[in-house]
Amino acid sequence: MSQDNRTAGEHRVVKVREVGPRDGFQNEPETIATRDKIELINALGDAGFKRIEVASFVRPDVVPQLSDGVQVLRGIDLPADVERMVLIPNSRGLENALQVRGLFEAMTLFVSASQSHNKANINRTVEETMEDVKGMGRRVVAEGVKFCAVIATSFGCPYEGKVPMDGVLDLAEQFAEAGATEIGFGDTTGMANPAYVSRFFRAAAERLPGVELTAHFHNTRGQGLANAYAALEAGCDSFESSFGELGGCPVPAGSTGNISTEDLVSMFHEMGIDTGLDLERVIEAARKAQQVLGRKLTSHSIVAGPVRWASAVAN
Incomplete structure (x- = not known):
């Protein structure tokens, strides 16, 4: 995340990371065939993503939708520069x-x-979890693997309501001290609003110098793109999203999907902001997911397609 000291006409670049193959697929009621997952992930790689969240090492009886994670990792064929x-x-x-x-x-x-x-x-307290993940984080760093952290319910909790900003940033500082080079702040059940998002990311930048800060919004209440814009204007240049607006949160019910990757990228391109992505290929991948799932997905760009002049402006 960079300080918001841009000049008029400056070429702007943001990172958009795709989380649909993990965050999206795990919330589907049916299990997607391994070969379909591989095909969809490869399609995302062809669209230009430099990072894709592919799998989760959870117990297969807890999240059967992701039980084939190792097979998927072994089967995908992504460009060498994709993380x-x-x-x-x-x-x-x-x-x-x-x-x-x-x-x-x-x-x-x-x-x-x-x-x-x-x-x-x-089924653990926050303190128990942090004690565990700080030790795991140090192990990850020692193994030479990039250590990223995510703090869920950063913008509100469906059970407790408002979550104090200072408490969220305290957790982020603990992750950074344990070696995390990137920290994502999740609007897990879609409770953020643009005014608070702006204040939050400005405060996070002050508290966490040198750490890459990532915005992860859900569109549960229709404010996903507005929140992304607020984070952008506060200086955030790293975003996570899910193609087709797939995903959500298993607890509680009603916490619908992540912000749509194709809608987010379309907005950035129309604003003249470079994502390094081929929007038409992102939409194509989302349409393939729609075919695999056999139901209509909820992103707008699947229906409307890209604004044809936007890619030229972005580049």
Whole structure:
């Protein structure tokens, strides 16, 4: 994240990271065939993404939708410059992941900022989780793997309501001290609003110099793009999203999908901001996902397509 000291007409570049193959697929009611996952991930690689969250080392009985993570990692064929990321839920997951160390470049460890959501999600207190993930983070760094962190419910908790900003940033500082080079702030159930997002990312930049800060918004209440714009204007240049607006949060019910990658990229391109992505190929990948799932997905760009002049402006 850079300070917001741009001059008029400056060429702007943002990073858009794709999380659909993990965050999106895990929330689908049916299990997607391994070959379909591989085809979809390869299509995302062809669209120009430089990082894709591919798999999670969770127990297969807990999240059967991701039980084929190793097969997917072995089967995908991505360009050499694409960073493959995996989510690690606990120490056992870390050990399992390190057994196939050559299949990915980055690991994500996570915690919820609120006690209630953390208990509902992984049945542990925030303090218990942080004690575990700080030790795991140091192990990740020692293994030469990129250590990324995610703080869920950073902008509000469905059980507790407002989550204090200072508490979220305290957790972020603990992750940074343990070696995390990037920290994502998740609007896990879509409770953020643009005014608060702007204040949050300005404060985060002051508290976490040298750490890459990533915005991860959900569109549960239709404010996803507005929140992304607010983060952008506050200086954030790293975003996570999910093609087709896939995903959500398993707890509680009603927490619908992530912000749509194709809608986010379309907005940036129309603003003249470079993402390095081929929007038409991103939309094509989302349409393929729609065919695989056999139902209509909720992003706008799947229906409308790209604004034809936007790519020329962005570049």
